[in-house]
Amino acid sequence: MKTTGGTDAQKRRAGESAAEAVSDGDVVGLGTGSTAAHAIRAIGRAVDAGLDVRGVPTSFDARACARDHGIPTVGLDTVCGPDGPGIDIAIDGADQVVLTGEGGDVEEVSGTLIKGGGAAHAREKVVDAAADRLLVVVDPSKVTNVLTADVPVEVLPEAHTTAATAIRDAGGEPTLRRAERKDGPVVTDNGNLVLDCSFDAIADPGRLAGTLSAIPGVLDHGLFVDMADEVHVGDDDGVAIHEI
Numbered sequence: 001m002k003t004t005g006g007t008d009a010q011k012r013r014a015g016e017s018a019a020e021a022v023s024d025g026d027v028v029g030l031g032t033g034s035t036a037a038h039a040i041r042a043i044g045r046a047v048d049a050g051l052d053v054r055g056v057p058t059s060f061d062a063r064a065c066a067r068d069h070g071i072p073t074v075g076l077d078t079v080c081g082p083d084g085p086g087i088d089i090a091i092d093g094a095d096q097v098v099l100t101g102e103g104g105d106v107e108e109v110s111g112t113l114i115k116g117g118g119a120a121h122a123r124e125k126v127v128d129a130a131a132d133r134l135l136v137v138v139d140p141s142k143v144t145n146v147l148t149a150d151v152p153v154e155v156l157p158e159a160h161t162t163a164a165t166a167i168r169d170a171g172g173e174p175t176l177r178r179a180e181r182k183d184g185p186v187v188t189d190n191g192n193l194v195l196d197c198s199f200d201a202i203a204d205p206g207r208l209a210g211t212l213s214a215i216p217g218v219l220d221h222g223l224f225v226d227m228a229d230e231v232h233v234g235d236d237d238g239v240a241i242h243e244i
């Protein structure tokens with residue numbers, strides 16, 4: 001479920017701001033979505049100008065974007081093997097991020113995220129968690145004081161009804177994500193299905209994350225708890241950088 005409130009210029013400012021944090025020699029986790037794509041394009045321009053980096057894509061689209069913009073890519077299992085260098089920095093988008101307190105003031109910066117509007121959250125979580133630093137890039141429409149967006153849950157196809165029942169038992173309302181230009185469900189890059197789960201306001205994301213992870217057949221969900229190190233919010237005038 002995409003949140004589409006922000007403008008492309010806001011997303012571009014956020015993506016380009018985070019891309020400036022990439023250093024020569026870095027291994028970079030490349031996030032998925034329209035905002036992360038701006039970061040990938042900016043890194044590509046820096047590579048054109050001589051920056052030496054390798055990218056670890058989080059999805060089919062992120063890999064294609066990296067390739068189109070001249071960024072060499074490498075597999076997660078190569079860089080995060082026993083002798084690999086690891087991932088220095090990851091840049092990724094989000095569908096919602098907890099960044100404000102009551103009234104909209106930036107007073108509580110938990111940086112907890114909902115991701116997976118593009119169904120890429122399972123691979124994103126693996127890459128983002130492996131990175132030394134995770135920089136999140138969003139427009140202001142993604143910022144909230146409490147998570148209310150649907151939580152995408154990737155499930156094995158065979159388990160979509162049993163997982164849906166368990167999610168209902170946990171207080172959620174799951175909806176199988178359907179493809180827009182195909183008669184049938186969205187199939188993830190991993191060959192699985194997605195349940196978009198409404199929980200109203202999520203007061204305790206850590207607890208819900210544990211509950212969802214424990215459901216048999218769930219590959220992963222879109223709650224990213226305590227993972228972000230910085231959130232770059234692009235607006236009409238510039239970028240606000242919030243350190244977690």
Ligand SMILES: O=C[C@H](O)[C@H](O)[C@H](O)COP(=O)(O)O
Pocket residue numbers: 002003031032033034035036092093094095115116117118119120121124
């Ligand atoms: O599955 C997709 C990802 O989690 C995206 O990073 C997220 O949906 C945000 O995408 P966008 O920047 O296009 O709003």
